[in-house]
Amino acid sequence: MIQKVVMIGAGNLATQLSLALHENGIEILQVYSKTVASAKALADKLDCSFTIAVNKIEKHADLYVFALSDKALQLVLDEFILPIGTVVHTAGSIPAAIFENYSGNYGVFYPLQTFSKERNVDFSNVPICIESNGSKLQTDLIELATKISNNVHLISSEQRKQLHLAAVFTCNFTNHMYSVGQKLLAEKELDFDLLKPLIMETAQKALQLDPIVAQTGPAVRFDQEIMSSHEKELKDSPVFQKLYRFVSESIYMMHKSK
Amino acid sequence: MIQKVVMIGAGNLATQLSLALHENGIEILQVYSKTVASAKALADKLDCSFTIAVNKIEKHADLYVFALSDKALQLVLDEFILPIGTVVHTAGSIPAAIFENYSGNYGVFYPLQTFSKERNVDFSNVPICIESNGSKLQTDLIELATKISNNVHLISSEQRKQLHLAAVFTCNFTNHMYSVGQKLLAEKELDFDLLKPLIMETAQKALQLDPIVAQTGPAVRFDQEIMSSHEKELKDSPVFQKLYRFVSESIYMMHKSK
Known part of the structure; x- marks a missing residue:
């Protein structure tokens, strides 16, 4: 079961998603972002800690959510000290397999919606598209997604x-x-x-x-x-x-x- | 004051507009359309008479609403026996002056909305764009529009x-x-x-x-x-x-x- 999450990213999607998880009983342990301003802004909303140093990211989360732009995702991944724990990204066009050399448990948690910081999104009907490299993780991700949305789907990377x-x-x-x-x-x-x-x-x-x-x-x-x-x-x-x-x-x- | 209306046309816009007028106390005297099937379908909804012959159109309406495609508008106008009474059209791109050789009192009553027969439109917030060739008619058209919408505007042909x-x-x-x-x-x-x-x-x-x-x-x-x-x-x-x-x-x- 996924209870403790580290949010990698503090943009529009990271902000709205971590707020929705937080409101539904998931503990956001920490926020990572490249700048103090954005990391702190989100951490303050979630009442949690933050870091801008990849080597200071908490080691004991149940899930690391990479909610980053496509370019930043690869950059941050390359800085991680192996091994990372269970990881998902939230990107539309990136295959789940981007994680295969970094973690044994990986997947995708893609909310199909448009996000702005200025507008709070009601997640309850946002389609959450799930993919994973193992059935145990698949079950856990579906359970997590179901906490915030009634609209959860298994979707392949190609779809x-x-x-x-x-x-x-x-x-x-x-x-x-x-x-x-x-x-x-x-x-x-x-x-x-x-x-x-x-x-x-x-x-x-x-x-x-x-x-x-x-x-x-x-x-x-x-x-x-x-x-x-x-x-x-x-x-x-x-x-x-x-x-x-x-x-x-x-x-x-x-x-x-x- | 406009109380009795003849509806020229029985398409999507004519249908939704005449229903809205009818529900707000305006008497639709008659529906004209090119085919019996479409004229009758709308007349049945309004519980009024219909005709497919231009020379059988009622002579004593307060207003003739031409809710036709741009092509049909000119064709039907050419068949009318002069003089017609007070006339408006509902078209976006046609100047009010299309009526100047046909009537002394003319204008435009343009609801800015998309209409289908399958979906009833709530007119109360539909922008109604009014134009007329005289101030008396302008007052009457604003009054009529205000019966069905809270969103009435004076808009020139160019706008x-x-x-x-x-x-x-x-x-x-x-x-x-x-x-x-x-x-x-x-x-x-x-x-x-x-x-x-x-x-x-x-x-x-x-x-x-x-x-x-x-x-x-x-x-x-x-x-x-x-x-x-x-x-x-x-x-x-x-x-x-x-x-x-x-x-x-x-x-x-x-x-x-x-």
């Missing part, structure tokens, strides 16, 4: 990579579409609030109806008149104009091939 | 066109990003449900934080390693690969120029 790619479209690219909307409105002195009910309804609709079937707008009906009028409006923003044309083509291609 | 363009990015293009996510998951036999908490959180975040500032993901931090690994994963889907590269570039350009 997780695809999930991460899909999340880039669904979250990062979607947010960029919101940003373009915001910029276009600002040009005509219109308030971004005008788009908020549309943003919510578009998201809620996708939870109920299949988004491929629910697609609306000029591109899916190939309304060339509106599309060229929109492109003309974007003549002073060549990047948005190209984006408009290209996303429209992609919509049209997806629906033509149905 | 409305930009709003519509921004809505294409925010709604239609966002929905396409959801669709790409769905397709990618299906390829690895993963359930679209896995992405739903992320879809909702991304939308809710945009209501609270400025989306330009809140942008996350590999493109905004120009993480070339992840981006080229994602592009490689998409090698069998050239359209998605091009889309990935192009949206990433657009994100990078927007943030570089900040």
Whole structure:
């Protein structure tokens, strides 16, 4: 059973995940981060100790959670003095096997969500994607994940990579579409609030109806008149104009091939 | 005061709008549509009469609402026997002045929302964008809009066109990003449900934080390693690969120029 955790990292995901674990009875022994400021900020929230020295990391945790950027993960791993205990990382696109030369017990604990320090996330429905190199650890990780979420899944490294790619479209690219909307409105002195009910309804609709079937707008009906009028409006923003044309083509291609 | 309305059109928007008006005490005298099936379907919901003949449209309504596609709007208008009474359309990209040769009292009543027949929309927070060619009509349209929504705005034709363009990015293009996510998951036999908490959180975040500032993901931090690994994963889907590269570039350009 996993009761004592060391959190390696103090970014958005590390912050939200360690708070959720802490609130659900898991003891966060220590926070490691590269800078005192970020390590201390998180340790203060968790009322635990922190360190910025890899050789000062506590030796007796049940689990070491590497919640770091992909680049930092490899760097920190190389500094560890072998052997480390049981380890997981929280990355979408990195195979579990990155740990195979460092530990006998390793896995992945990937919460599929977008995290900011400014917004507390309700973990109860966040999909937690679990992978491990052994069945005992798998059981322990599922038990740990179930403490914070009702949405726990066994997902292979290959599937997780695809999930991460899909999340880039669904979250990062979607947010960029919101940003373009915001910029276009600002040009005509219109308030971004005008788009908020549309943003919510578009998201809620996708939870109920299949988004491929629910697609609306000029591109899916190939309304060339509106599309060229929109492109003309974007003549002073060549990047948005190209984006408009290209996303429209992609919509049209997806629906033509149905 | 507007009390009796004829609804010209029976599509998604016409259906949801006339239901909202009807529920808030406005009498829908009649529904016009090109086909009996669609005219009757909506008239049945409203318990009113319908017609498919332009010359049978009731003569004594306070307002004629043209809730039609852009193409159909001009076609139906050309069939009308002059003079028509007070008219509005519900289109994003068409100037109010399309009516100037047909009526002395005209305007626009544009609900900025995405509508499907399968989903009832709560109009109370839907932005209703009003425009008119006279101050008496403007007062009447604001009064009518206020019956169904707390979110009523005076918006010029030029601003409305930009709003519509921004809505294409925010709604239609966002929905396409959801669709790409769905397709990618299906390829690895993963359930679209896995992405739903992320879809909702991304939308809710945009209501609270400025989306330009809140942008996350590999493109905004120009993480070339992840981006080229994602592009490689998409090698069998050239359209998605091009889309990935192009949206990433657009994100990078927007943030570089900040």
